[in-house]
Amino acid sequence: xxxxxxxxxxxxxxxxxxxxxxGPPVAVYIKKHGYLRILVGFKGKSGMTSRKKKxxxxxxxxxxxxxxxxxxxxxxxxAATSIIGTLIPQNASQGFYLQKYGEVFFSLFKGLxxxxxxxxxxxxxxxxxxxxxxxxxxxxxxxxxxxxIFPDKVSFNLERFNRMPAALRxxxxxxxxxxxxxxxxxxxxxxxxxxxxxxDGGTALFAEQRRxxxxxxxxxxxxxxxxxxxxxxxxxxGFKGFVNITEGETxxxxxxxxxxxxxxxxxxxxxxxxxxxxxxxxxxPEEFKSSLTVIEGGKEVLTRDIVVNDPLRYxxxxxxxxxxxxxxxxxxxxxxxxxDSGMVYEKTLSFKEPLILPESGGxxxxxxxxxxxxxxxxNLGEGFVGRIVPEKGSExxxxxxxxxxxxxxxxxxxxxxxxxxxxxxxxxxxxVNKDPGVWYVYFGFILMIAGCWITFFMxxxxxxxxxxxxxxxxSRIMVSGFAHRNPQGMKLKIEKLAEKIKDI
Amino acid sequence: xxxxxxxxVVTFVYAFVSVLYIGSWTFKKEIMAKxxxxxxxxxxxxxxxxxxxxxxxxxxxxxxxxxxSNMYESLVFFSWTVAALYIFVxxxxxxxxxxxxxxxxxxxxxxxxxxxxxxxxxxTPLIPALKSNWLIAHVITCFLGYAGFAxxxxxxxxxxxxxxDHKNGGLTARLPSLALIDELTHQMVMFGFLFLSIGxxxxxxxxxxxxxxxxxxxxxxxxxxITWLIYATLLHLRMMRGWDGKQxxxxxxxxxxxxxxxxxxxxxxxxxxxxx
Numbered sequence: 024x025x026x027x028x029x030x031x032x033x034x035x036x037x038x039x040x041x042x043x044x045x046g047p048p049v050a051v052y053i054k055k056h057g058y059l060r061i062l063v064g065f066k067g068k069s070g071m072t073s074r075k076k077k078x079x080x081x082x083x084x085x086x087x088x089x090x091x092x093x094x095x096x097x098x099x100x101x102a103a104t105s106i107i108g109t110l111i112p113q114n115a116s117q118g119f120y121l122q123k124y125g126e127v128f129f130s131l132f133k134g135l136x137x138x139x140x141x142x143x144x145x146x147x148x149x150x151x152x153x154x155x156x157x158x159x160x161x162x163x164x165x166x167x168x169x170x171x172i173f174p175d176k177v178s179f180n181l182e183r184f185n186r187m188p189a190a191l192r193x194x195x196x197x198x199x200x201x202x203x204x205x206x207x208x209x210x211x212x213x214x215x216x217x218x219x220x221x222x223d224g225g226t227a228l229f230a231e232q233r234r235x236x237x238x239x240x241x242x243x244x245x246x247x248x249x250x251x252x253x254x255x256x257x258x259x260x261g262f263k264g265f266v267n268i269t270e271g272e273t274x275x276x277x278x279x280x281x282x283x284x285x286x287x288x289x290x291x292x293x294x295x296x297x298x299x300x301x302x303x304x305x306x307x308p309e310e311f312k313s314s315l316t317v318i319e320g321g322k323e324v325l326t327r328d329i330v331v332n333d334p335l336r337y338x339x340x341x342x343x344x345x346x347x348x349x350x351x352x353x354x355x356x357x358x359x360x361x362x363d364s365g366m367v368y369e370k371t372l373s374f375k376e377p378l379i380l381p382e383s384g385g386x387x388x389x390x391x392x393x394x395x396x397x398x399x400x401x402n403l404g405e406g407f408v409g410r411i412v413p414e415k416g417s418e419x420x421x422x423x424x425x426x427x428x429x430x431x432x433x434x435x436x437x438x439x440x441x442x443x444x445x446x447x448x449x450x451x452x453x454x455v456n457k458d459p460g461v462w463y464v465y466f467g468f469i470l471m472i473a474g475c476w477i478t479f480f481m482x483x484x485x486x487x488x489x490x491x492x493x494x495x496x497x498s499r500i501m502v503s504g505f506a507h508r509n510p511q512g513m514k515l516k517i518e519k520l521a522e523k524i525k526d527i
Numbered sequence: 528x529x530x531x532x533x534x535x536v537v538t539f540v541y542a543f544v545s546v547l548y549i550g551s552w553t554f555k556k557e558i559m560a561k562x563x564x565x566x567x568x569x570x571x572x573x574x575x576x577x578x579x580x581x582x583x584x585x586x587x588x589x590x591x592x593x594x595x596s597n598m599y600e601s602l603v604f605f606s607w608t609v610a611a612l613y614i615f616v617x618x619x620x621x622x623x624x625x626x627x628x629x630x631x632x633x634x635x636x637x638x639x640x641x642x643x644x645x646x647x648x649x650x651t652p653l654i655p656a657l658k659s660n661w662l663i664a665h666v667i668t669c670f671l672g673y674a675g676f677a678x679x680x681x682x683x684x685x686x687x688x689x690x691x692d693h694k695n696g697g698l699t700a701r702l703p704s705l706a707l708i709d710e711l712t713h714q715m716v717m718f719g720f721l722f723l724s725i726g727x728x729x730x731x732x733x734x735x736x737x738x739x740x741x742x743x744x745x746x747x748x749x750x751x752x753i754t755w756l757i758y759a760t761l762l763h764l765r766m767m768r769g770w771d772g773k774q775x776x777x778x779x780x781x782x783x784x785x786x787x788x789x790x791x792x793x794x795x796x797x798x799x800x801x802x803x
Binding site: 091094095098099101102105106108109110113141254263303305307308309310311330331332333334341343345454455456458461464465468471472475476479480511 | 590651652654655656658659661710714717718720721724725728731732733735736737738739740741742744746749750752753756757759760763764767768785793796
């Protein structure tokens with residue numbers, strides 16, 4: 024008899040009688056796939072083996088969904104297809120796919136939804152199939168095992184204990200009734216309530232514990248349903264978006280990550296008071312920090328600093344520090360050299376503040392800060408866009424690069440401008456999410472851990488001590504037991520119990 | 528003596544352990560495995576001290592973080608968890624020679640960390656994304672899971688090369704009984720599965736607190752799920768379809784390949800975990 028064949032599930036037992044599986048069993052061993060499968064039928068009150076009809080037992084569709092083959096198939100297909108999305112980058116731009124894989128593969132990927140495969144109809148169908156499989160299997164098996172888990176009355180069968188290969192038999196130099204009392208106490212403290220059965224040969228003491236652990240596997244399956252339900256709730260009622268807020272500015276909407284950057288109103292406003300970034304000596308970033316204020320109904324409700332790993336949560340919406348950048352600048356220190364006289368001038372300037380240039384050079388106005396200025400297909404990075412209004416003629420737009428100080432010289436203008444320094448005005452990049460399903464997922468997490476622990480490391484254990492009186496002070500003892508899984512652990516437990524009896 | 532030097536010494540101690548265990552099997556000398564266990568414990572103590580020392584050094588350098596932040600540190604910790612789990616199994620089941628294929632894994636991981644030129648042993652500061660108390664919980668549980676699967680892998684190899692015919696009395700017949708190896712493989716897979724689940728869960732909770740989404744299908748996440756699905760399949764095949772012995776040993780080996788890819792292969796792919 025192989026115990027692991029019914030580990031984790033008791034579906035191999037066909038039980039159709041009120042009471043426990045320890046009634047008089049009719050055991051049938053069927054050899055299948057090189058292992059022993061145990062079918063235990065029970066005699067009903069009429070003495071006939073009766074089968075109560077199970078829900079859905081005649082339904083072909085129902086049968087299809089109860090099969091473990093389907094479970095194994097779905098699990099393996101999910102594993103195999105998941106690999107695709109780790110090899111082909113997901114949700115990249117069209118240009119990326121065309122460049123890397125070519126036209127043919129791109130249309131193939133698009134047709135099969137491989138560029139966003141984890142949200143494709145076929146992947147979600149597989150997840151749905153798994154959910155239905157779990158639900159149907161659990162309902163189907165609980166119908167047959169509920170009576171085992173919650174029996175009206177627990178009865179024991181001495182014969183079954185006697186047959187266990189792990190049973191230990193030994194003699195004891197004590198009278199039977201002394202041993203009986205001591206063993207009763209021992210069993211009660213180490214296992215649980217003891218039931219006593221006397222027959223002509225001797226006295227049998229039985230106890231069992233953790234019958235409820237047979238429910239563990241259902242807890243694991245339920246946990247997966249909670250996680251999937253949480254994911255569905257989150258995607259239907261929640262959103263994922265982002266927003267960039269410049270220091271000192273306020274927003275009351277964000278942009279959705281999907282769907283053409285649709286605007287999502289927040290229902291309140293958020294102001295970024297300040298953003299700062301610090302670095303280690305090695306040049307690696309140490310911390311990104313934003314100070315945020317929530318404003319609702321014209322009143323400041325909440326002010327908090329957020330860093331990566333520590334978001335702001337307000338009214339079910341979370342704001343996560345995710346990026347930053349230079350939005351603008353103030354106090355721009357300009358240096359400009361006259362082409363004619365070679366004179367170098369300096370001036371600190373704000374936007375839109377006209378700078379009257381010497382040597383009748385006209386007027387310079389700085390219009391804006393540019394973050395990634397494009398010049399003949401090249402990205403020149405940060406810089407300032409301005410225009411020179413000459414005393415006569417039309418104005419010229421100029422770009423003063425921060426990274427390339429000599430860039431403006433190439434314009435061959437009257438003055439060559441360069442940036443000597445400026446104060447940065449940052450924007451903070453926030454990921455903004457609302458996920459009302461997350462608590463279902465978290466509850467699923469707790470169930471998963473608890474369920475796995477119960478299923479793997481706990482078992483329904485029954486123990487039995489059978490005492491037969493011998494001649495005078497000599498008694499014979501049998502210690503036996505079985506568990507619905509982990510026979511190795513049960514064997515150790517029986518050995519320990521035997522040791523304790525010998526010490527009485 | 529700094530932590531890197533100490534851990535280099537531990538590498539050689541673990542190498543000696545592998546030699547002793549493999550020797551005890553080839554030369555049929557149980558005494559070698561007995562000595563091997565004590566040398567393994569000595570190496571494990573050194574390994575523990577090395578990790579603690581590295582933690583202290585990181586504080587002295589002003590970074591102050593747990594030593595779980597890069598490939599070198601994770602490999603050292605991987606050796607530590609496999610060693611801890613194997614010592615536990617040997618004490619619990621009192622079988623000596625089962626370490627023949629498990630102990631070399633302990634050595635290989637730390638040797639790769641110490642000797643590979645592409646893996647730096649410098650202590651570096653923590654990037655902002657890793658600054659969380661979840662880091663410790665996530666790394667420890669994931670690595671306990673990996674360790675369970677690694678030891679199961681060692682047992683599976685042993686199962687497959689042990690002949691069922693006991694009469695020939697060859698080298699492989701010295702190994703523990705097939706039924707015991709099979710049972711231990713299953714125990715290790717269950718242990719690994721529980722901790723991989725907790726590892727994925729702590730990772731998800733952490734991701735939710737750092738990035739606002741508990742699952743983003745990043746390659747490491749996806750591969751850990753693939754590993755989880757393979758071992759879930761193994762458990763269903765064993766518990767519900769009655770698979771055991773060679774069949775389970777092969778599935779366990781396939782599962783461990785997925786573990787290795789989750790651990791090393793994913794670093795070749797882009798994603799959130801590309802730092803470790």
